[in-house]
Amino acid sequence: MNEAVNIRVTVNGEVRSHSVAPRETLADFLRNALELTGTHTGCEMGACGACLVLLDGQIVHSCLIFAVQADGAVVETIEGLAQRKAIAELQEAFHQRNALQCGFCTPGVLMTAYGVLARPGVPSRNEIRDALSGNYCRCTGYEAIVDAIETAARRRAEAAAEPEPETAP
Amino acid sequence: MKARAFSYARPSTVEEALETFASAGDEASYIAGGQSLVPALALRLQAPQLLIDIAHIPALRGIARRENxxxxxxxxxxxEVLTDPNIARYAPLLREAAPHVAHPAIRNRGTLGGSVALADPASEFPAMMLAMGAELEIAGPQGTRRVAADDYFIDLFQTAIEPGELLIAIHVPAVGPHHRWAFDELARRRGDYAIIGCGMLGRFAGDRIDEIRVAFFSVGNTPVRARHVETALTGGRLGPDSVAEAQASLAADLSPPDDEHTPAAMRLHLARVLMGRLLGRMMVTG
Known part of the structure; x- marks a missing residue:
């Protein structure tokens, strides 16, 4: 009983084969086996949102998935998003607006923000707050986080609208 | 906050899953999305010897209309409940309830079957089974059977699913052009458990109600159909008078528990307010 299981997971573009105990969560696997410590473990029961990762392109709690369940899947962590500059404008906006203090929740918040920005259009502040309902931040009071996400969304929309200025009437 | 050690099995058919469970005795648990089970394991409220991962069984997937x-x-x-066009068209109460179920990241992983099988009395989808008159398809060693939602909820986290059985699919009577529906809940924050929630589905002839089902959640050990309310509304015109009559009869249907945040009288009051709003919405949509 409780025997280890071999899994193959693509993490941040790299295929990783490992032997894991069935009870090991994806969050612990990423942090301990792969040393990707940008994924934080807070509540370990799906409430705080510090452990969010992309699993097959969808944002999920890595504390609510056992690593064995991710066998064959594609995982992207906050390190992956940062390295391929997928969240560069969010990082810039968070920096400018001081949208973090201790930073513990920030990887999860950025994951949520990445998901919000992946949708078309500029989200309303209510939509941003709704999306952040699964992320706990005990420092900022959220106002600066909402500001930063809104700013990044606006900049992205403006940049998308700009490419052909000379054709404007 | 770590689960106790367990073994892991990943069957690819329903039969294989049932056999795996049977060979493990009572020491096994099925896992699908795991969004309620994994926290329960982490808190050691449950500690099965074997986890049977049913997420790779093709027969448990798909959304299809068959006759009505x-x-x-x-x-x-x-x-998927949020985005599937067939659900939006034929089972719109599920579509209406889905944005209120937990948080986006949980919704990406949690399954409708898991929610209905767990039967948390404070969650949205189980109560919608009652409001829609759904039937639950359950597989067991003796084959599959369909159980009406009215016979499905037995007690707190207890349903017609026997140990080792597996919820295969949810069958919903397709909504047609004469139906109206409404859903809402009162919660302190989006994604929190509702203080009170309600979904209703009625079949209308003009503004007369031919048939209506009204279901509440967060009112006790199981979701509850408000049968006195349904009787009061059926056969009559939907208008301010019938709404007031329905609200007056709600006390006969609900006996919510007291808790430290919400006294029973307050919950009943909020149930009346919420139901009044929803019936009002059905007047407007008609």
Whole structure:
């Protein structure tokens, strides 16, 4: 009983084969086996949102998935998003607006923000707050986080609208 | 906050899953999305010897209309409930309830079948089974059977699913042009458990109600159909007088528990307010 299981997971573009105990969560696997410590473990029961990762392109709690369940899947962590500059404008906006203090929740918040920005259009502040309902931040009071996400969304929309200025009437 | 050690099995058919469970005795647990089970394991409220991962069984997937029923595979995720066009058209109460179920990341992973099988009395989808008159398809060693939602909820976290049985699919009577529906809940924050929630589905002839089902959640050990309310509304015109009559009869249907945040009288009051709003919405949409 409780025997280890071999899994193959693509993490941040790299295929990783490992032997894991069935009870090991994806969050612990990423942090301990792969040393990707940008994924934080807070509540370990799906409430705080510090452990969010992309699993097959969808944002999920890595504390609510056992690593064995991710066998064959594609995982992207906050390190992956940062390295391929997928969240560069969010990082810039968070920096400018001081949208973090201790930073513990920030990887999860950025994951949520990445998901919000992946949708078309500029989200309303209510939509941003709704999306952040699964992320706990005990420092900022959220106002600066909402500001930063809104700013990044606006900049992205403006940049998308700009490419052909000379054709404007 | 770590689960006790367990073994892991990943069957690819329903039969294989049932056999795996049977060979493990009572020491096994099925896992699909795991969004309620994994926290329960982490808190050691449950500690099975064997986890049977049913997420790779093709027969549990898919959404298809067959005659006047919509069959929704148990593995359908909450995020698919939000976006599937057949659910929006034929089972719109599920679509209305879905944005209120937990948070986006949970909805990406949690399954409709898991929610209905767990039967948390404070969650949205189980109560909608009552409001829609759904039937639950359950597989066991003796084959599969369909159980009406009215016979399905037995007690707190207890349903017609026997140990080792598996919820395969949810069958919903398809909504037609004469139906109206409404859903809402009162919660302190989006994604929190509702203080009170309600979904209703009625078949109308003009503004006369031919048939209506009204279901509440967060009112006790199981979701509850408000049968006195339904009787008061059926056969009459939907208008301010019938809404007031329905609100007056709600006390006969609900006996919510007291808790430290919400006294029973307050919950009943909020149930009346919420139901009044929803009936009002059905007047407007008609």
């Amino acid at each position: 029923w919509l069959r929704i595979g148990a593995l359908t995720r909450h995020c």
